[in-house]
Amino acid sequence: xxxxxxxxxxxxxxxxxxxxxxxxxxxxxxxxxxxxxxxxxxxxxxxxxxxxxxxxxxxxxxxxxxxxxxxxxxxxxxxxxxxxxxxxxxxxxxxxxxxxxxxxxxxxxxxxxxxxxxxxxxxxxxxxxxxxxxxxxxxxxxxxxxxxxxxxxxxxxxxxxxxxxxxxxxxxxxxxxxxxxxxxxxxxxxxxxxxxxxxxxxxxxxxxxxxxxxxxxxxxxxxxxxxxxxxxxxxxxxxxxxxxxxxxxxxxxxxxxxxxxxxxxxxxxxxxxxxxxxxxxxxxxxxxxxxxxxxxxxxxxxxxxxxxxxxxxxxxxxxxxxxxxxxxxxxxxxxxxxxxxxxxxxxxxxxxxxxxxxxxxxxxxxxxxxxxxxxxxxxxxxxxxxxxxxxxxxxxxxxxxxxx
Numbered sequence: 001x002x003x004x005x006x007x008x009x010x011x012x013x014x015x016x017x018x019x020x021x022x023x024x025x026x027x028x029x030x031x032x033x034x035x036x037x038x039x040x041x042x043x044x045x046x047x048x049x050x051x052x053x054x055x056x057x058x059x060x061x062x063x064x065x066x067x068x069x070x071x072x073x074x075x076x077x078x079x080x081x082x083x084x085x086x087x088x089x090x091x092x093x094x095x096x097x098x099x100x101x102x103x104x105x106x107x108x109x110x111x112x113x114x115x116x117x118x119x120x121x122x123x124x125x126x127x128x129x130x131x132x133x134x135x136x137x138x139x140x141x142x143x144x145x146x147x148x149x150x151x152x153x154x155x156x157x158x159x160x161x162x163x164x165x166x167x168x169x170x171x172x173x174x175x176x177x178x179x180x181x182x183x184x185x186x187x188x189x190x191x192x193x194x195x196x197x198x199x200x201x202x203x204x205x206x207x208x209x210x211x212x213x214x215x216x217x218x219x220x221x222x223x224x225x226x227x228x229x230x231x232x233x234x235x236x237x238x239x240x241x242x243x244x245x246x247x248x249x250x251x252x253x254x255x256x257x258x259x260x261x262x263x264x265x266x267x268x269x270x271x272x273x274x275x276x277x278x279x280x281x282x283x284x285x286x287x288x289x290x291x292x293x294x295x296x297x298x299x300x301x302x303x304x305x306x307x308x309x310x311x312x313x314x315x316x317x318x319x320x321x322x323x324x325x326x327x328x329x330x331x332x333x334x335x336x337x338x339x340x341x342x343x344x345x346x347x348x349x350x351x352x353x354x355x356x357x358x359x360x361x362x363x364x365x366x367x368x369x370x371x372x373x374x375x376x377x378x379x380x381x382x383x384x385x386x387x388x389x390x391x392x393x394x395x396x397x398x399x400x401x402x403x404x
Contacts, residue, residue, distance in 0.1 A: 240343075
């Protein structure tokens, strides 16, 4: 009798402990939620437009017709309205200013650039779009420019924009010394500087590609600029990747600091794509060597502009090797609605050693389409069947609507 009573008592004790733990856990959550609610009620956001609008950068750009050099400004969205930007177009002048395709490259990358331009000419043959190549002066040679214009064909406008980077922009301690200054400059150029170049005031949309970016398929494709215009898309990408942890040190912490300063909570898209089950930064990012965007997105959106300037002032691009991909991915998933971002899957894409074929193109057909670009037998090439790395584990994979 004694042992039976003891068993029942122990059972009641365990039930009481479980119930108490449940009450404590619920109370903790309620207190935390209440604290967060009170914090945001009391929060006074910083005005994102309260920046010094006459801040000048030591980077410069030159007009291809007048030869005049200008200092870059990035803080005032109306900075270039007084400049009537003129371009020395080769082949033919644009008939439409809906969109422009942009590269940043060097003379050392001419071979891959020719391949990239040839693919553009082929797949956009139904509707050629202006192409502009940014460079640091090493592509001023007339023969080189005419050769690239010939690769594109006489129906595609081609322009060259000479720019000047300055090594004094960010004198900071470099952690990743194996990367050259040019790589850090490239990251900063695509993070914040490109949308503030006056060339882009002429266009509504831009498509960024690298000299090692190849689009491919069996026939010409539908114009992605028209798709974006018709569907009111703000941003489009084709592949997703995952940043190495050591190249993103401190970035997510800075992002949370930005949110706190502006009294913002993590958006549902950030929670689902940028945070793992364990509450850590997922490092998932758009593969931005291919990106289409509304020109005003990174230039005129006050909160996005404030984030980019916060990143720029921090110096993490040069110190930690923060790339434009995770920087842009964080703010886009935070501020741009899910139906205004799309993934294009109706043609193939390759960047250096990584590639994906169009949705539905598999097996031997995929191999046949990509084979002309697998030129280096010493390299290992990686096929992302769904355009994602790591495949099916990347939280961004298939999160946004896809156009197939």
